[in-house]
Amino acid sequence: MSYLDNIRTFVRVYELGSMSAAGRDLRISPAVTSARISQLEDYLGVRLFQRTTRNLTATEQGQAFYSGAVSVLEAVEGAEAKVMRLTEAPRGTLFVAAPLGAGRRLIAPETPEFLKEYPDINLRLRLSDRAVDLTTEGLDLAFFLGQPEDSNLRIRKISDCQRVLCASPDYVEKHGMPQTGAELMKSGHECLNLRYPGATEFQWMLETEEGPKRFAVSGRYECDDGDVLTDWALAGEGIALKPVFEIADHLSDGSLVPVATRTPPVPVQMACLYTHRRHQDPKTRLFMDFMTDRVGRAVREAEERVKSG
8 A cells, every 4th residue: 555655645746736735635744745755756766856945846757657646546546436335335534615504504414314324434524605625625525606616626516596685674674675786786785795815806696687797796894704794684784695595594584684686696506516536435425415415405495485484
């Protein structure tokens, strides 16, 4: 296994461009990372990386070795996946990311049932409303709402999620009920914005008579946690754009009410994002299968509950 470990370490160093980043991803020390690369170079008799105090770049030999190394790892992982499927004993640790709202309301509640069914699997669930990078963060899969920026990753759609612009009855009483997105913007309503580090601008995509249209949003309130926006809306501080499944209870009991209903938000896709190699891993595939069914059903039930209520 030591040679495979060295190859695996080389691939992560190549992809991440850093010994320390690869070590963090593989959960080994920088010294072990460096030693594995040196062992591989000694075995091959070539330099795979040019190292300086500030930069690390692949040599011509390193670039040539990379594609073959990836093929080797894919073949090994594929063979391991077949064996694990035959033994029906998936094991190991899954690293999963999800948005805060979906993670708290949809993913986390279903996780214990999955782990009871597969006791040899460990789960590391990371919740954040910021964009994540599967490769650099060592994730097996990520749940997301919207469209991913990286087209090289695989997508498994779970459901289209209805969204709503909402505010508290107190806010509507004080500031009026906007009927459309245009009216909302012109009247100077307080928009509650979900914004994370690196985001440059924020827009709401609304259905209009002319079709979907983007409305630039501004306001005094911003946060990178969607639940904080819900709390602000409940407190009468402004208008938030929320997936229905996140605020179904508040819509049902009237603590939040839809606004600008003539131009509702365009539904947003919920899906899983993963790499081709991760999908070969039985535990990743099983978790996606399990959550696709449970999460899709929970989203539909929440939307039906609001519609019928």
